[in-house]
Amino acid sequence: MKKEAEIKVIIVDDHKLFRKGMAGLLGNFKNCKVISEANNGEELAQQISAANCPDIVILDINMPVMDGYETAAWLKKNFPKVKILALSMNDSEEAIIKMLRAGANGYILKDAEPEELHIALEELTNKGFYHSDMVSGALLNNIYKESDTTIKNNELPELNERENEFLKFACTELTYKEIADKMFVAPRTVDGYREALFEKLNVKNRVGLVLYAIKHKKVKVV
Structure with a gap:
């Protein structure tokens, strides 16, 4: 039986207790491994490299020094293959839209159930996106297809x-x-x-x- 691929994750959030709790939760997911933690986008930029590159960055929005919007845009430019899962208490359309335009591949609320987080990580890995029920399924099925670039x-x-x-x-x-x-x-x-x-x-x-x-x-x- 083929071994399930490991999902390497970096958590970026300015609340240390939340980061540690999130790391502990991800440790319970059999195919997830937290390879690093950062207090904000600037710390992430100092940690991430070709040798220490995650599959997914779990990214808070409201952080000092370099917030989630700036960090997502930086990741999109410098590490475009890394998937970004925004994790926030903010469920406003404005925040979601701004993160999507900055380059986020998924958006989940901090009060979500652990199972939803696990599903989000797996769908980001397998499909390249996760947006829960925020938009229609028909659109999501096509939105991030890399091969779909020649629509007339x-x-x-x-x-x-x-x-x-x-x-x-x-x-x-x-x-x-x-x-x-x-x-x-x-x-x-x-x-x-x-x-x-x-x-x-x-x-x-x-x-x-x-x-x-x-x-x-x-x-x-x-």
């Missing part, structure tokens, strides 16, 4: 100029009211663009719009 424009849902403009704004931290101001339209008009895109793109929330935009290069991962 005529195979995608057709968006008009204003819908494309709204989609780009939806990938920012602007509120829907602020987007309406930027587009010089009423908030109800923006609501119409949003609902139309939800239906056309088969997504159920703003996070789904962002994932679609990233996949089809409507916006850049920063």
